[in-house]
Every structure is written in C-alpha cells, then in structure tokens.
Amino acid sequence: MLCNHTAALSFFCFYKAKWLGSGTAVTGDAVSCQHSHGQGRGNQTPGLPPHLLPAVWFIVFIHPVQPFLPQIIFYEDRNFQGRAHECSSDCADLHSLFNRCNSIRVESGCFMVYERPNYMGNQFYLRRGEYSDNQRTIGINDCVRSCRMIPQHGGSYRVRLYERFDMSGQMHELVDDCPNVQDHLSMSDFNSCNVMDGHWLLYDQPNYKGRTHYLRPGEYRRYSDWGGVSPRVGSLRRITDFN
Template identity: 30%
Template sequence: MASEQNPTPKQHPTSTAGHKITLYEQENFQGLFHEVTGPCPNLKETGLGKVGSLVVHTGPWVGFEQTGCKGEQFVFEKGEYPRWDTWTNSRKSDSLASFKPVKLDGNEHKIILYENPNFTGKKIEIIDDDVPSFHAHGYQEKVSSIRVLNGTWVGYQYPGYRGYQYLLEKRDYKDITEFGAQKPQIQSVRRIRDMQWHQRGIFHPTN
C-alpha cells in the first residue's frame, strides 16, 4: 500500500535476501512510495501515478516504459536513482510502467554477438570483461543476434554505455525482436554483477 509518509532512503532496511526496490512518485525520494519485491506488470495498480525516483535495496531489476514489461528497458542495480537522468540518457520516454527482478547467472560471463540474424556473419566474443566500445575492438558491424553463454549483461545502443538499453540474460536471441531492439545496433556491453553499489545509481567504467 502506498503511503504519504516519506522516510528517507537511508531509513529503509536493506533486505538480505530476494529482491527489493522502493519507487517514489517524485524526484529525490519524495511523495508517495511503494515497495516492490517481485514482478510488477502494471505500476498503476500499486497506487503510484508515476516514478520520479527510486532506490534499489537488493537487485538487480529491469524497468519498462510500458505495462506488461514491454517497450524501452532500463536496468537498475543496487543504488539510489534520484532523478530520471540517473537511469537513462535516451529521453525518448519519461515513464516507467512495469518492473521485474533480474536473475543473475553465476560469476562467469561470456557473450557472443553476431552481425546477422540466426547467429551468422561476423561476430565479437567477450569473456569476463566490460566493453565500452566495440569499435575500439575492431568490430564495426551491426548486431542482429546474440548468444549469452554465461552471466547477465546489458547491451547499449551507443559506445560508452549510452542510448537504448537491452537486458541480455543467459539464452539465445536469434533476432533483434527477441532482445527488444528496433534496429540491429549495439555498440557497448557490460556485465551485471551481484550487489554492486554504483554511486547515485550510475555505472562508471573502471578502465
């Protein structure tokens, strides 16, 4: 049940098991809020009209611009997100309408991205690394299909972890519709690792 009481994010106890995210209607953790610990296919059913800020206590999570976990994706790891611009820079949509927890797949990470659908054409293989620019690794081609062999990843439309985000879990994606893209363009990827704390909810590359 949403409440008009507004404890600060620091007052929320951190869960030691499972997933937990607190959604606030206004920026900077103000106004009505609602805690979510499992799939939330329609945010409006919780009583919140919109999401202006959020705190991920245990995660990770993926949010969607449309109900039913559809539309543009936004990946949230443990941390505080006081405004819209702390979780996206695409600005195409300013709404979050559904959420689901993301299951992590161990500590090893391996992904292969292919130029053409059905795992054909040129490819780039990445093992246990974050890659802020495919171009810097000599891969100039589009990405139309993906095999995630280990781990959970986020793909980005542009270099430097910018643009549209695509959650990539352990499975095969034979064409762009299966990972939610409208065009075959991914130019950077990074791993989602267990319970990392990124200051203010933003990922900062370490390389």
C-alpha cells in the first residue's frame, strides 16, 4: 500500500504546484510538500480541489498496485480438461497433487518442469503460453513430477565455463547468447561452470536444440550438477522473456 500512498501524494503535490502555486517540491524517491505560509489569510494555500479527491482515493484505496506473480496451471487431461492444479513457486514433488499431467497453461512468468521429483530427469523450459498436448507441444509424457519458478532478472548476465572439474583449467566467459559454442570458443566440452549473473539455459546441441538445462546463479562443479549426461555444451542463451 505504501507505493499507492506515494503515487497519491505525487498526484496531490503536482496539482497543488500547477494550479495553486503552493511551492511544492518533489525530490528523488521521496515526495515532500512544502507550503509557503504568508502573513494574512490571502496568502494561505488552499486544500486539494474537491473534484480531485475521488481520483486520489481511487489510487490509494481502490486500485492497489499488484506485485508480479508467476503462475502455472497443470491439467490432468489434454486441451486443459480434467482437474487443474495451480502453482506459483518451486515444487519438488508434484506427485502429491496429481498422478498425470497432459496439458499446461503458463499464465505469467517462466518455469522449468521436470520428469522426476527433486528437479531431476529431463528438463523443459516453459514461458507464457498454452500447451494443449504435452507430448506434441513440449515433448514430455504425462509424468511431470517437479517444477521451478524462474525469478525475474533485470540486471547483467555473466557465466564462466571451465574446461575441467571444480572450476579449473581453461576458462571462457559469456555475457550474451551463444548459438554455437564450438564456433565461438573453439571448444565445446566443459566440465564445470559458474553462473555469476542472471539465469541461463544450456543446450547440449548448437542453435538451442537438444537437452535443456536450467542454470541459476551459483557454482556447478561438475556437469552432472546441472543435470548433464556429458560435458558437451552446444549453445547457451539468457532467460530474458519474463512476462
């Protein structure tokens, strides 16, 4: 509610300054109204005009600013039929909620879904959209056992790839999408990595194809830590399509 009070106060101060000449000051993130009180009744600053009060009340009390809330909905049957189960955060074991999942709708945000509990097995990246048939549109059967919500990120992106285990050997750093690691870095086998900034998708084939692996900020001391079955890295891209 604090942001709405700030918006209302900004609204109040703007019209006081524009229409009433009140000496209003608006500085940085803080909004302050500094009124000039002269001698005598004629120099006093009047209050907010009555016809503006409904707008201020609407901003403060009726139309709160809602935070961004990612949401994914799992359906037991194809074409969004059957029982539905909503999720807005990480869930290590979806089996307790449903036995099968044949269609998915992502209302907002981005998610990774996994074939096994505890974020294991094949991974699939889902952004906002409708997936009416998991087998046809995603390539996953009806066994969706865990999911991760991918947090929004608005800063820089940086990942370091290492030739050997435990972040040792030759190192290469990427700050942008790389559709072909072999062509760009003259090597494609990396046994560890360190995600310094942002969230990434790693693919075992060039041009963002093949097995997909979600990389969160942190250290991956061996390729099995990101779910890989080999050290082969074909391409990498930043996750930027939050909505």
